[in-house]
Amino acid sequence: MLQKQHIFLVLFLILGYTSFCQKSNSNLYQIIEAEAKSASKTINYKANVNTANYDITYHKLEWTIDPAIANISGDITTNFTAKSDLNTVTFDLKFNMKVTKVSQDGADLSFTQNTNDELVIALSTPLSQGQSSAVKITYSGTPSSTGFDSFEQSTHNGDPVIWTLSEPYGAKDWWPCKQDLNDKIDVIDVFITTPQFNASNEEYIVVSNGLEQSQSVNGFNKTTHFKHQHPIPAYLIAFAVTNYNVYSHTVANNGSPFEIVNYVYPESLTSAQSQTGVTVDIMNLYTSLFEEYPFADEKYGHAQFGWGGGMEHTTVSFMGNFNRSLIAHELAHQWFGDKITCGSWKDIWLNEGFATYLNGLTIESLDGETAFKSWRINSVNNITSQSGGSVYLSDQDTTSVSRIFNGRLSYTKGSMVLHMLRKKLGDTNFFKGLQNYLADPNLAYSYAKTPDLIAHMESASGEDLNEFFNDWIYDQGYPSYAIIWYQPQANQLKITVNQSQSHFSVNYFEASLPVRVKGVGGEILDLILKNTFDGEEFTETINFEISAVEIDPEIHLISKNNSAVLGVENEVLSSKIKIYPNPVKNELILQKPSHINIENITIYNSLGQVVSKLNNNDTVNVSWLTNGLHFLSIQTDQGVLYKSFLKN
Secondary structure (H helix, E strand, O other), X not given: OOOHHHOOOOOOOOXXXXXXXHHHHHHHHHHHHHHHHXXXXXXXXXXXXXXXXXXXXXXXXXXXXXXXXXXXXXXXXXXXXXXXXXEEEEEEOOOOOEEEEEEEOOEEOOEEEEOOOEEEEEEEEEEOOOOEEEEEEEEEEOOOOOOOOOEEEEEEOOEEEEEEOOOXXXXXXXXXXXXXXOOOEOEXXXXXXXXXXXXXXXXXXXXXXXXXXXXXXXXOEEEEEEEEOOOEOHHHOOEEEEOOEEEEEEEOHHHOOEEEEEEEOHHHHHHHHHHOOHHHHXXXXXXXXXXXXXOOOOOEEEEEOOOOXXXXXXXXXXEOOOOHHHHHHHHHOOOEOOOEEEOOHHHOHHHHHHHHHHHHHHHHHHHOHHHHHHHHHHHHHHHOOOOOXXXXXXXXXXXXXXXXXXXXXXXXXXXXXXXXXXXXHOXXXXXXXXXXXXXXXXXXXXXXXXXXXXXXXXXXXXXXXXXXXXXXXXXXXXXXXXXXXXXXXXXXXXXXXXXXEOOOOOOOOOEEEEEEEEEOOOOEEEEEEEEOOOXXXXXXXXXXXXXXXXXXXXXXXXXXXXXXXXXXXXXXHHHHOEEEOOOEOOEEEEEOOOOOOEEEEEEEXXXXXXXXXXXXXXEEEOXXXXXXEXXXXXXXXXXXXXXXXXXX
């Protein structure tokens, strides 16, 4: 190890990138704002213990609405299985939504509604554990709507529109459901009856989850039927109705094509058509990297609505615009968020970190490495703008919307941790692990937590990843590197790695540290140093004279304030070769014993740039140099010596 008294700082400092792509981050924070707003009013909601004793298997959802009126009425038929003996069954429903009738097998049932937003139904016959039944609920009302609520009636360009957005606990605002995030419904049928035309004689178009089955006209009304046959939580069930224009893109899907169906306001049609075609390219990318789109037997689609961001309703994302970043983010959620849903708010990064990284992968695939590097630079700058904060949430964190949907941590740091894991494991193991995670029958179309992901990544790679996830997901902060290098022989490089941490929760960030070695003749050698402790020394074989060493030049690590400095270890040469005068104005003299032969001399400026190369000479003309600190690399037949001098 180099002794501190024999080290002097020389050559150059690797400065952190400071450029920041405002447009890219503006797009991300628009997404974050929308997703946070959808949770903001109900984040402290606790799952109703009175709905925990049954499992929903099917909903038939029959709604009647007029997009010009903020009202809904409907019949909700629910099939469920008792998890314990039941005399009553309880649903979540806002007290202002009035139930007029409940029946079971055609017989009317008694029921009550209370101010705890519960609908409590007395069953005609008690159910034993494991038995199944169905109830039909008839209700109506005007859902509360004060902006960014779960049921919104508004206009666009003067035309009426109604849309819903229930994440995470807003479904009960407008229909009787089981609000618990841990119970996915196996199958739903959605029937929506609306006026056939608006006041301008433009046809109302309905969009909802799953595959459209039929449209039927009855007088002045039209009923549209959608069917979704994959498990779905209540908060992802949604619909929208207005005078949409509809157009599609076809995904080839290896011979099993399906449609990307776009529902767009007429005034936005031209611009949307110029933007949404890229969805096919992004879909093909995700399919090639992970697996077939999880709902390929139905559809994927976009429905324009009144927010600036979007919401990943299963099979149809509601979109405030058709920016490519938003398209990529919401499509990514169909795998990471809809097929596999985070099992708790603590694990929100399994939804948002993945969706953010998949947008990065889209940039890498469609725009190239230079653009992807800019994305990484922006991400690291954002992450390291503060010294602390973990990706994984504490219990207290889960009571704060701004903490759950924290752009720096849940989104950006989560995404860059995935990138670092990819670089650590290699593409083959990384993507294999994610493919296995998505295919796990215990997780697919269900819920996952961080240990589930860790288990699959360890299985695919054969590596123990506890240290990695402890440092980067559960604990806080990032490392700063200071490496010292020198070239003791013409074919050898020695590097010592030192590290400091921005937060006390991490003792040391064990990491594969990328280092780039540059030669005076333009040579480049990229190294990966498996760094596990402070002061670790590495010896590498090299076949050129070094001009500079850079730390993580391609930005594959979360780090900040890194520096690489040239050091001296050859004490024998240092004691035998002197340079004077120092400071110097015109001519630098090298004094040495006669038995040591100088082979060549290289002059560097303070940035580590080569400014001159000289042959054997006992004097060096420095009159032409700019004033300030400079350095000599003196190659001798007994090794290399580094000396500093001040030009004035």
